[in-house]
Amino acid sequence: MKDIRETETSSGDEKGEGISRRDLLTAGGAALVVPFVFTPGGEGAKAAIVPGSGAVGAYIKIDTTNTVTVVIGATEMGQGILTGLSQLVAEELNLNWPQVRAEHAPASTLWPNPYGNPLFGAQLTGGSTSTRGWYAPLRQAAAIARDTLIAAAGKQFGGVWTLGQGGALRKGTSRVLFSSVVVTASGLTPPTTAALATTTRFIGKSMPRLDVPSKTDGSAVFGMDVKVPGMKFGSTIHAPVQGGKVKTMPATSGGARLYNLGTAVGVLADDTWTAIQLARGAASQITWDVPTDPNAADSAALAAHAQQLMTSPTASVFVAEVVGSPRIPPAARSIDVTYSLPFMAHATMEVMNCTANVTPTSCEIWAPTQGQQFIPGLAASITGLPADAVTVHTTLLGGGLGRKFETDYVAEAVNLSKQAGVPVKLIWSREEDFKNDYYRPSALIRVQAAVGSAGLGITNMIYRNVSPSINIQRGTLSGNNPEDTGAVAGAVGLPYRMGARRIEYVPLLPCDVRLGYWRSVGESYNTFAVESAIDELALVAGRDPMEFRKGLVGGTGGSPRSLRVLKALETLTNWSVPPPAGQARGMAFLSGFGSFIAMAADVAQSTAGQMVVKKVYCAIDCGVAVNPGAIETQIQGGIAHGISATLWGGMNFVKGKPQVQNFNHYRMLKLNEMPQVAVTVVPSSFAPGGVGETGVPCVAPALANAWAKLTGTRVRNLPFYPGATMGDG
Amino acid sequence: MATYTLNVNGQSQTVTVANGDMPLLWVLRDHLGLTGTKYGCGIEVCGACTVLVNGQPEKSCDMSVKEAVGRKILTVEGLAQDVDGAKAQAAWVAHQVPQCGFCQSGMLMSTVGEMKAGNHGSSIRPNNLCVCGTYARIKEATQTL
Numbered sequence: 016m017k018d019i020r021e022t023e024t025s026s027g028d029e030k031g032e033g034i035s036r037r038d039l040l041t042a043g044g045a046a047l048v049v050p051f052v053f054t055p056g057g058e059g060a061k062a063a064i065v066p067g068s069g070a071v072g073a074y075i076k077i078d079t080t081n082t083v084t085v086v087i088g089a090t091e092m093g094q095g096i097l098t099g100l101s102q103l104v105a106e107e108l109n110l111n112w113p114q115v116r117a118e119h120a121p122a123s124t125l126w127p128n129p130y131g132n133p134l135f136g137a138q139l140t141g142g143s144t145s146t147r148g149w150y151a152p153l154r155q156a157a158a159i160a161r162d163t164l165i166a167a168a169g170k171q172f173g174g175v176w177t178l179g180q181g182g183a184l185r186k187g188t189s190r191v192l193f194s195s196v197v198v199t200a201s202g203l204t205p206p207t208t209a210a211l212a213t214t215t216r217f218i219g220k221s222m223p224r225l226d227v228p229s230k231t232d233g234s235a236v237f238g239m240d241v242k243v244p245g246m247k248f249g250s251t252i253h254a255p256v257q258g259g260k261v262k263t264m265p266a267t268s269g270g271a272r273l274y275n276l277g278t279a280v281g282v283l284a285d286d287t288w289t290a291i292q293l294a295r296g297a298a299s300q301i302t303w304d305v306p307t308d309p310n311a312a313d314s315a316a317l318a319a320h321a322q323q324l325m326t327s328p329t330a331s332v333f334v335a336e337v338v339g340s341p342r343i344p345p346a347a348r349s350i351d352v353t354y355s356l357p358f359m360a361h362a363t364m365e366v367m368n369c370t371a372n373v374t375p376t377s378c379e380i381w382a383p384t385q386g387q388q389f390i391p392g393l394a395a396s397i398t399g400l401p402a403d404a405v406t407v408h409t410t411l412l413g414g415g416l417g418r419k420f421e422t423d424y425v426a427e428a429v430n431l432s433k434q435a436g437v438p439v440k441l442i443w444s445r446e447e448d449f450k451n452d453y454y455r456p457s458a459l460i461r462v463q464a465a466v467g468s469a470g471l472g473i474t475n476m477i478y479r480n481v482s483p484s485i486n487i488q489r490g491t492l493s494g495n496n497p498e499d500t501g502a503v504a505g506a507v508g509l510p511y512r513m514g515a516r517r518i519e520y521v522p523l524l525p526c527d528v529r530l531g532y533w534r535s536v537g538e539s540y541n542t543f544a545v546e547s548a549i550d551e552l553a554l555v556a557g558r559d560p561m562e563f564r565k566g567l568v569g570g571t572g573g574s575p576r577s578l579r580v581l582k583a584l585e586t587l588t589n590w591s592v593p594p595p596a597g598q599a600r601g602m603a604f605l606s607g608f609g610s611f612i613a614m615a616a617d618v619a620q621s622t623a624g625q626m627v628v629k630k631v632y633c634a635i636d637c638g639v640a641v642n643p644g645a646i647e648t649q650i651q652g653g654i655a656h657g658i659s660a661t662l663w664g665g666m667n668f669v670k671g672k673p674q675v676q677n678f679n680h681y682r683m684l685k686l687n688e689m690p691q692v693a694v695t696v697v698p699s700s701f702a703p704g705g706v707g708e709t710g711v712p713c714v715a716p717a718l719a720n721a722w723a724k725l726t727g728t729r730v731r732n733l734p735f736y737p738g739a740t741m742g743d744g
Numbered sequence: 745m746a747t748y749t750l751n752v753n754g755q756s757q758t759v760t761v762a763n764g765d766m767p768l769l770w771v772l773r774d775h776l777g778l779t780g781t782k783y784g785c786g787i788e789v790c791g792a793c794t795v796l797v798n799g800q801p802e803k804s805c806d807m808s809v810k811e812a813v814g815r816k817i818l819t820v821e822g823l824a825q826d827v828d829g830a831k832a833q834a835a836w837v838a839h840q841v842p843q844c845g846f847c848q849s850g851m852l853m854s855t856v857g858e859m860k861a862g863n864h865g866s867s868i869r870p871n872n873l874c875v876c877g878t879y880a881r882i883k884e885a886t887q888t889l
């Protein structure tokens with residue numbers, strides 16, 4: 016198996032416009048350039064080989080050793096996307112796994128972006144969309160490549176050739192390798208469509224990940240590991256409070272020059288440690304312009320404001336979904352409960368970092384990024400160079416979780432390199448990373464709902480989410496669509512059969528805490544409220560939570576896929592048999608990210624009275640499961656992430672100041688606390704759904720539901736144990 | 745400026761740094777180019793920077809370069825040369841442990857340190873942080889060691 020080396024440290028790699036065949040040929044290889052251009056607007060995919068065209072993206076490269084490299088527009092951040100998408104190409108080309116490699120695509124400045132996710136066009140990785148977006152188009156592109164190679168063999172050697180195994184073509188007993196016909200192939204006009212393979216040598220198989228060997232011997236290149244000749248090591252310091260800008264600063268500190276980056280001050284040194292020390296040392300000499308209202312970035316003040324908006328008749332309410340006129344009857348058959356969740360930091364294992372080399376004519380960037388689409392334009396605006404003078408190499412990511420969708424750290428590196436005139440590797444200290452996140456919004460959610468007299472259905476629901484809006488803060492809401500759909504994701508379009516309902520969103524304004532997309536985004540808070548409330552309603556109805564949910568998705572007009580997943584969880588848990596004495600089981604369900612997922616947790620109480628998670632069960636229907644092993648690990652990871660967030664997670668702000676600065680005060684799950692996990696991937700022939708985020712949302716409600724059953728105490732405010740430290744437990 | 749001679753992965757390496765208090769982590773990464781050892785917290789909490797020093801796991805963010813002189817340092821880049829290290833690496837691949845992989849150098853070094861202390865199977869429990877939550881696979885992999 017070949018491991019992958021993401022990052023070239025020399026210049027002159029192919030640019031965003033795609034592959035120049037001449038370059039590849041002179042490099043001793045040959046490329047079959049199978050471009051695939053997506054047209055946003057739903058026209059779907061077009062695939063074609065455009066000989067000699069500079070304006071295409073390449074997806075498949077075949078070199079003289081017959082190694083096939085799949086060039087992938089999505090970012091590898093641990094979810095296994097380089098492997099999963101390569102499996103699709105391997106299937107269509109009938110390859111052998113050891114000859115397969117994967118690499119990240121360059122950032123493209125074209126629109127349509129040839130490396131953009133076909134679901135939405137842009138070259139971004141997030142929302143559990145990569146397999147969903149690329150599955151059909153990449154298979155189609157690979158199938159076209161296959162048919163073109165077959166035709167090329169016919170042209171070059173005469174006769175009718177068929178596909179062999181391992182990157183070969185056959186005619187009778189003759190066999191030629193792809194590498195010997197690839198030059199001919201790239202001169203042919205490819206077919207516009209090709210039949211997909213009917214084999215299943217790779218799709219549906221837990222192929223070993225292409226990036227794993229390099230992640231066990233230190234050779235994997237993360238952003239932080241990039242080496243560029245002549246580079247300096249940089250670090251930056253930011254305002255102590257949210258939203259600060261540099262007001263005054265000395266020219267030097269500790270003998271080193273300081274660089275004004277607008278919202279940060281940078282410093283360079285011969286190693287990272289010295290740079291971090293210098294940046295810290297400079298902190299007291301810098302003054303900052305800070306936002307005028309300290310309460311706009313104060314957790315307690317924001318929470319009080321949210322409480323006020325929850326009941327205020329004058330709050331500006333976006334109604335995200337409405338059916339009929341819901342009315343909540345008196346208590347006997349209804350609930351009126353309020354849940355709250357804190358701001359969350361991403362705390363990716365790899366801190367923000369970026370390497371940039373700005374020269375008078377070029378800008379080369381090595382970044383651990385989920386947001387390639389934004390980078391060429393951003394770097395162009397900082398450097399004054401045209402966007403096509405910007406080259407972006409995507410490194411491996413030491414975790415993304417939504418944080419590396421942002422480009423603040425990229426801008427700092429480019430700015431530093433431009434001002435200093437040398438290549439710069441910028442690495443933030445962990446403290447700067449915690450203090451300068453794009454935090455998951457806090458949320459206050461009230462659910463009023465009623466069950467019918469037979470206790471079978473939800474007759475009425477009024478749901479109000481009051482939380483700061485990512486989209487309003489960024490100005491990305493369009494005027495004619497005022498609903499912040501991200502803010503209510505997980506609360507709208509529920510698969511449950513329901514009567515009258517109104518799902519409302521009230522943006523909490525003003526909010527100066529910088530907001531962003533945290534693994535599972537809206538579902539990370541709404542699913543907690545919805546699935547906790549469903550359990551509370553089941554209790555009111557006197558029904559078992561599994562039976563209650565099955566009733567809500569079953570029957571005519573129900574959701575068969577939801578029902579199937581709930582039944583799979585029922586089987587997996589042996590639901591009718593309770594967990595061992597001293598434990599209780601809770602469950603939750605989510606239809607989201609194009610997938611269906613049901614989760615149950617068995618919990619116990621420690622001698623200190625705290626929750627111990629014993630076992631978590633998960634059934635998922637994510638459509639065609641390209642790599643079941645990778646899906647299982649994503650679910651395991653989502654569960655660990657969800658437990659950390661539920662029990663301990665949260666970032667508190669006091670007058671603009673983030674209160675957590677390092678992992679010692681950001682308690683996360685440790686190995687000896689990892690519960691047993693049982694995952695069932697439900698066989699499914701539906702189009703692939705998302706996976707990366709689906710493991711997170713159900714954890715919090717499943718744990719809270721289990722805890723309520725075990726102790727009789729309903730926890731509606733997360734986290735369970737605020738203020739925990741890594742020293743605990 | 746001070747010059748130190750270190751023994752890293754069986755080789756003698758000389759480095760000149762401004763300050764002998766500089767943590768071994770940054771000497772390895774920035775001065776010796778051994779970037780397999782990772783920075784996660786810098787305060788001895790996460791374990792991403794773990795290396796073996798005379799066979800024992802040490803957090804290299806908290807060991808100064810001057811303290812490291814005269815000791816045998818093993819990093820993830822040298823792991824394959826070590827019998828236990830090679831076994832642990834093979835188990836990590838067989839069980840497909842890494843997700844993002846950023847914590848895994850430290851996980852492997854802690855694991856190998858525990859093996860050298862005489863631990864086997866379920867008694868190997870690296871206390872390092874993995875934000876990706878690879879713990880289930882780590883347990884499976886260490887079970888075979």
Ligand code: FES
Pocket residue numbers: 782783784785786787788789790791792793794803804805806
């Ligand atoms: S970087 Fe040394 S323990 Fe975290």
Ligand code: FES
Pocket residue numbers: 093364413414842843844845846847848873874875876877878
């Ligand atoms: S594998 Fe990503 S932090 Fe452990």
